[in-house]
Amino acid sequence: MIRILIADDEPMVRAGISAVLAADPDLRVVAQAADGREAVDLVQRHRPDVAVLDVRMPGTGGIEAAAEIRRTVPGTGVVMLTTFGEDEYILRSLSEGAAGFLIKSGEPEELIAGVRAVAEGAAYLSPRVAARVVAHLAADGAGARASRRSAARARVEALTARERDVLGCLGSGLSNGQIARRLGLAEGTVKAHVSSILARLGVDNRAAAAVTAHEAGIVPGLTGLPSPAARRPHEDR
Structure with missing residues (x-):
């Protein structure tokens, strides 16, 4: 069983992510947070396999939370979620230790694949994100x-x-x-x-x-x- 924390400041988004992950019987959401600070606290308490973090949240954002999670609970892999076009966050997130990066408007299967990959110790960039990384570097x-x-x-x-x-x-x-x-x-x-x-x-x-x-x-x-x-x-x- 892969244990997951979700952090997003929008309740409807958290509910949607939970519903997508619930479609896979091997995935279980053990905690939810509305901001980065709460996410860090809950990760330290629950020690999930994967933390799914929104990049932009009030107070402590996802990138800062990812850095602290990787520093204090290195056994928890981090998957970042963002809206399409926020390219400046991608390389920053990866440099802070995020192992996965997904676009919120991507297919549900990508979220499940990304969580599974990061739980297994792999890096996962959705195809659209990988293309944006290459385009960003080329620009x-x-x-x-x-x-x-x-x-x-x-x-x-x-x-x-x-x-x-x-x-x-x-x-x-x-x-x-x-x-x-x-x-x-x-x-x-x-x-x-x-x-x-x-x-x-x-x-x-x-x-x-x-x-x-x-x-x-x-x-x-x-x-x-x-x-x-x-x-x-x-x-x-």
């Missing part, structure tokens, strides 16, 4: 964009070829189990690779690593580093 000036892309690629080049494979999968929002099946690895091996990737990239969560993957252009479907097929045999460990 910067050519110099800043090239500098950031160059820095990301340099950091990624420090990884082994297999770690780059795993990072590309992280950028696609896959869980350890899904990565293991896609790459034909044991799940424990994937977990070890993920830990190494986070340490080598100097980031503290999978979502931040996923952003680096997008910046470096190694997410499947994007132009990036040389194909994994070109790796040397000793790099496949």
